[in-house]
Amino acid sequence: MRSICPLCEATCGIEVFMEDGLPESVRGDDADLFSQGYICPKGVALVELSEDPDRLREPMIREGDDWKTVSWEEAFTRVDEGWKKLWTEHGKESLGVYMGNPVSHSTAMSLYGTGLVKILGTPNFFTASTVDQMPKHASSGYLFGHPMSIPIPDIDHSDYLLILGANPLESNGSLMTAPNLPGRLKALQKRGGTLVVIDPRQTKTAKLADRYHPIRPGTDALFLAAIVHQLFAEERVVADGAIALCEGVTAIREAVQPFSPERVAPHCDMAPEAIVQIARELFDAQSAAIHARFGTCAQAHGTINSWLVDVIHIITGNLDRTGGALFTKAAHGPDNTKGVDGIGRGFVTGRRKSRVSGHPEVMGEFPCAAMAEEITTPGPGQIRGMLTMGGNPVLSTPNGARLDKALASLDFMVSFDVYLNETTRHAHVILPDVSPFERTHYDLSFSQLAIHNYARYAPPLMAPFDRPKDWEVLLQLVGIAAGMGSKADLDLLDEQGVRQAIGREQRRKNTRIGDLDVDAILDALAPRRGPERLLDFLLRTGPYGDAFGKSDEGISLAALEAAPEGIDLGPLQPRLPEVLRTASGKIELAPPSFIEELTALSTNLNNNSESKSILLIGRRQLRSNNSWMHNVPSLVRGKKRCTLLIHPDTAAKQGLRDGCKVTVSNETGQVEVPLEFTSDIMPGIVSLPHGWGHGVENTAMGVAVDHAGVNMNLLVDASQLDRLSGNAVLSGVAVTVSAC
Numbered sequence: 001m002r003s004i005c006p007l008c009e010a011t012c013g014i015e016v017f018m019e020d021g022l023p024e025s026v027r028g029d030d031a032d033l034f035s036q037g038y039i040c041p042k043g044v045a046l047v048e049l050s051e052d053p054d055r056l057r058e059p060m061i062r063e064g065d066d067w068k069t070v071s072w073e074e075a076f077t078r079v080d081e082g083w084k085k086l087w088t089e090h091g092k093e094s095l096g097v098y099m100g101n102p103v104s105h106s107t108a109m110s111l112y113g114t115g116l117v118k119i120l121g122t123p124n125f126f127t128a129s130t131v132d133q134m135p136k137h138a139s140s141g142y143l144f145g146h147p148m149s150i151p152i153p154d155i156d157h158s159d160y161l162l163i164l165g166a167n168p169l170e171s172n173g174s175l176m177t178a179p180n181l182p183g184r185l186k187a188l189q190k191r192g193g194t195l196v197v198i199d200p201r202q203t204k205t206a207k208l209a210d211r212y213h214p215i216r217p218g219t220d221a222l223f224l225a226a227i228v229h230q231l232f233a234e235e236r237v238v239a240d241g242a243i244a245l246c247e248g249v250t251a252i253r254e255a256v257q258p259f260s261p262e263r264v265a266p267h268c269d270m271a272p273e274a275i276v277q278i279a280r281e282l283f284d285a286q287s288a289a290i291h292a293r294f295g296t297c298a299q300a301h302g303t304i305n306s307w308l309v310d311v312i313h314i315i316t317g318n319l320d321r322t323g324g325a326l327f328t329k330a331a332h333g334p335d336n337t338k339g340v341d342g343i344g345r346g347f348v349t350g351r352r353k354s355r356v357s358g359h360p361e362v363m364g365e366f367p368c369a370a371m372a373e374e375i376t377t378p379g380p381g382q383i384r385g386m387l388t389m390g391g392n393p394v395l396s397t398p399n400g401a402r403l404d405k406a407l408a409s410l411d412f413m414v415s416f417d418v419y420l421n422e423t424t425r426h427a428h429v430i431l432p433d434v435s436p437f438e439r440t441h442y443d444l445s446f447s448q449l450a451i452h453n454y455a456r457y458a459p460p461l462m463a464p465f466d467r468p469k470d471w472e473v474l475l476q477l478v479g480i481a482a483g484m485g486s487k488a489d490l491d492l493l494d495e496q497g498v499r500q501a502i503g504r505e506q507r508r509k510n511t512r513i514g515d516l517d518v519d520a521i522l523d524a525l526a527p528r529r530g531p532e533r534l535l536d537f538l539l540r541t542g543p544y545g546d547a548f549g550k551s552d553e554g555i556s557l558a559a560l561e562a563a564p565e566g567i568d569l570g571p572l573q574p575r576l577p578e579v580l581r582t583a584s585g586k587i588e589l590a591p592p593s594f595i596e597e598l599t600a601l602s603t604n605l606n607n608n609s610e611s612k613s614i615l616l617i618g619r620r621q622l623r624s625n626n627s628w629m630h631n632v633p634s635l636v637r638g639k640k641r642c643t644l645l646i647h648p649d650t651a652a653k654q655g656l657r658d659g660c661k662v663t664v665s666n667e668t669g670q671v672e673v674p675l676e677f678t679s680d681i682m683p684g685i686v687s688l689p690h691g692w693g694h695g696v697e698n699t700a701m702g703v704a705v706d707h708a709g710v711n712m713n714l715l716v717d718a719s720q721l722d723r724l725s726g727n728a729v730l731s732g733v734a735v736t737v738s739a740c
Helices: 047-050 072-090 101-105 107-120 134-144 182-188 206-207 218-234 241-243 251-254 261-268 273-286 302-315 368-376 402-407 470-481 490-507 519-524 530-540 557-561 594-605 648-655 700-707
Strands: 002-004 011-019 020-030 062-063 066-069 093-097 125-127 160-164 194-198 212-213 290-291 385-389 411-417 429-431 452-455 567-571 614-617 644-646 661-665 670-676 685-687 733-739
Touching: 002 648, 062 072, 062 273, 062 685, 062 733, 072 093, 072 261, 072 385, 072 411, 072 429, 072 470, 093 107, 101 107, 101 182, 101 212, 107 470, 125 368, 125 644, 160 273, 182 194, 182 206, 194 206, 194 273, 206 402, 212 261, 218 261, 218 273, 218 302, 218 470, 218 594, 251 302, 251 594, 261 273, 261 594, 411 470, 470 490, 490 530, 519 530, 530 557, 644 648, 648 670, 648 733
Parallel strands: 093 125, 093 385, 160 194, 160 290, 194 212, 385 411, 411 429, 614 685, 644 670
Antiparallel strands: 002 011, 011 020, 062 066, 062 429, 452 567, 614 733, 644 685, 661 670, 661 733
């Protein structure tokens, strides 16, 4: 039976072999139009994940330090009672909501999660985006008018690819949905293309590259600004294409004047000649693209990094052209595919500010690094309860020790999760999610970031046993939030949700279904219900949809069901100016706040580039997905992977030997971890993987505890954020390293 792997952004098609109605094994689906049989070790381990004896299958309630399993009815009653008490005593804003990375991989949570947060009525909304990719959303929102209008490298047709702060051979891609990236990058080289990698560590991707340049962590903005400076200085700037739609080119030319390669290079620990060469290659290549990811986002200037990448795309003529960076057109019809082409309301941040530190909201959320202070700081609006969904912020957000203590102080906490882990151990009620094989799968988020336009759907391979489906749990929470109690009418809520979706679509300008009767649309969607009905509606009103009979060639959910290998919607195509949703109808290339930040950054050029601090960076690992996959035996066997990588020269200066246990510390915290020598990392830099640190009391993840590792976020200062996006600074953290 065919399905789709839900564990990372690659979204590989899989074949699941069933025996007696249960999954037996998984392999890559050779017939899948997008992944063509590729699969990584995480996908192969899906059956292990599903059958994990530690995976929660029944709701649990905590009384003191003791847990007991209860019925779903009792669990929902406890949630209803807890939320009512919280709101009666402290108001709606006393509940905080955190959504982790797995929400993006869940069709049900993607479809119902936003509505749940809206009806909960709290301003205190946090997601894993602010420890990951929020700078790219912010820069894309300001430039193009929509935070999901992210230019995607057209790597299947590119002649030159520059990768910064990313290791797609280990991460499987990120903000670039592309199965089999090793094969695609090798194909780029085989057709004569060039792959260049910039990173503090010579990663697996960097070893594949034609050229690798190390860079000092935290200086990517200087490097990128120098590229822009050099392009302007040599007049290597196109006069047509996307640049003709831009406002602010002159402002950028002036702002990058201080950033010559000669001035920038010492700060980056790079040769100025290397910077000049890369600038010329980006312009001279027949087509070129830049992929800059986590390492560039998790910095103090993450938004500036993300912005300058697209400035380079634009001035070299590589934005919105084949082989450069293009915009995906997703089949389910996100906002940047609907409405009036080229015109929108633009992107706004700071519509409200966090209570304690005054952080501006971005995309409706506050920095997750601010959660602990919002819980522990008394006063009106203090968070007294939390709802966490599919995340483990104690391990994945800054200063996890502080957040751990904060969660322990809450009056009431609910978690929607499959494990009793470092975060959910603080919950009063845990509502378990279904297994990967028991859910509908359609990639609402990642189909907007794909290197090729496609649509694929996978139905549940088996029904949940003696429990509600994932979307029914979410609708029940919606009902409780709406005051309908613990026995809400799910059919009524489901019907209301579909009618609201129809209403929103019919109010759009240029909608294709404005003249259709609502009941006729509902009849056409019948007998589907739940996420399948919503998904069918979105597909049929999307850019490729049949608009309920108005297009004979259009797609629907039925069309996807008839093509389990997926429907190929064609390579990425130029979409400017149609994709724009700015108020001006232009690419607003020089937002004043960005220019101000770049001007402030130029003052760093006057500072001494020498530093005696050892800088800590993270690292991706193919067998991990942040903190989720460490309880699967096949993915943690072998040598220890939670080690501190260090260059032998750095170790020698500290008097350290290979394999010894060291203390890594700073003012925020400390960890003890085995040392691993490698010449693949720059001197003065050390690296720990993200997402480890299991083994605290009152958790139930036996395999993870046996491979506990340490939590690098214990060393991350929650007050250090990218000002423009609220993203945490997780890379380039100053530490000391000493023998235990």
